[in-house]
Amino acid sequence: xxxxxxxxxxxxxxxxxxxxxxxxxxxxxxxxxxxxxxxxxxxxxxxxxxxxxxxxxxxxxxxxxxxxxxxxxxxxxxxxxxxxxxxxxxxxxxxxxxxxxxxxxxxxxxxxxxxxxxxxxxxxxxxxxxxxxxxxxxxxxxxxxxxxxxxxxxxxxxxxxxxxxxxxxxxxxxxxxxxxxxxxxxxxxxxxxxxxxxxxxxxxxxxxxxxxxxxxxxxxxxxxxxxxxxxxxxxxxxxxxxxxxxxxxxxxxxxx
Ligand code: GLP
Numbered sequence: 001x002x003x004x005x006x007x008x009x010x011x012x013x014x015x016x017x018x019x020x021x022x023x024x025x026x027x028x029x030x031x032x033x034x035x036x037x038x039x040x041x042x043x044x045x046x047x048x049x050x051x052x053x054x055x056x057x058x059x060x061x062x063x064x065x066x067x068x069x070x071x072x073x074x075x076x077x078x079x080x081x082x083x084x085x086x087x088x089x090x091x092x093x094x095x096x097x098x099x100x101x102x103x104x105x106x107x108x109x110x111x112x113x114x115x116x117x118x119x120x121x122x123x124x125x126x127x128x129x130x131x132x133x134x135x136x137x138x139x140x141x142x143x144x145x146x147x148x149x150x151x152x153x154x155x156x157x158x159x160x161x162x163x164x165x166x167x168x169x170x171x172x173x174x175x176x177x178x179x180x181x182x183x184x185x186x187x188x189x190x191x192x193x194x195x196x197x198x199x200x201x202x203x204x205x206x207x208x209x210x211x212x213x214x215x216x217x218x219x220x221x222x223x224x225x226x227x228x229x230x231x232x233x234x235x236x237x238x239x240x241x242x243x244x245x246x247x248x249x250x251x252x253x254x255x256x
Contacts, residue, residue: 012242016251024053039071044140047091059102076112077153078194083115113193120167128165140203146177150231154194163196205241210250220253
């Protein structure tokens with residue numbers, strides 16, 4: 001965990017996979033290892049296309065081997081705001097459809113910001129309180145935004161290392177890319193509620209997943225660029241236990 005004023009930098013462990021399936025399997029194994037070592041783990045989890053393969057494998061494990069998710073406490077990274085919880089493109093619905101409805105995570109131990117909340121700032125404060133009550137997150141599995149956004153959660157460019165759960169307007173680039181998830185692209189909400197950079201960095205261990213060429217610039221910047229608010233994912237280099245698991249396309253700009 002980063003102590004105030006401690007800006008020691010570390011080299012994340014980078015693993016490049018030739019096949020998407022291998023990456024999904026790796027993420028799944030890391031999840032299961034954590035859950036086995038500590039059944040009452042607190043996890044931060046992502047949404048998006050990248051972790052979908054991991055959720056599919058976890059659901060298969062539940063069906064085939066009766067994997068036990070009952071002890072876990074889960075905090076999602078983010079949610080759009082405003083959005084109805086059962087909107088097909090909400091992250092709440094994504095989690096239900098891809099994971100929660102198929103495993104035995106306890107409903108009272110799965111948390112995600114409420115996109116229906118009347119006041120986004122109040123909801124962010126409530127979520128921050130909940131998150132803090134659970135103690136330190138054991139493992140945060142996160143993705144990275146597309147193009148030059150370098151966002152983690154929805155911490156867009158300009159986010160500070162001290163940022164905590166809050167309302168965040170969508171970056172124009174993110175809006176354009178993520179509108180593909182909405183039936184009518186104009187339906188994409190104007191904002192989000194996201195865990196802050198500080199919340200993510202407080203996890204004991206962080207696993208960053210990235211797939212595809214659209215992530216190559218961001219991954220290179222995360223690992224080799226300047227560290228600062230213009231590249232929020234670069235803050236991960238202040239954390240001593242980060243693994244970056246990526247496919248070859250996302251590794252495309254890393255020097256060999
Ligand atoms: C959204 C989420 C991020 C996620 C990113 C990547 O923008 N807020 O938390 O990392 O999507 O999405 P995908 O995996 O679809 O590329």
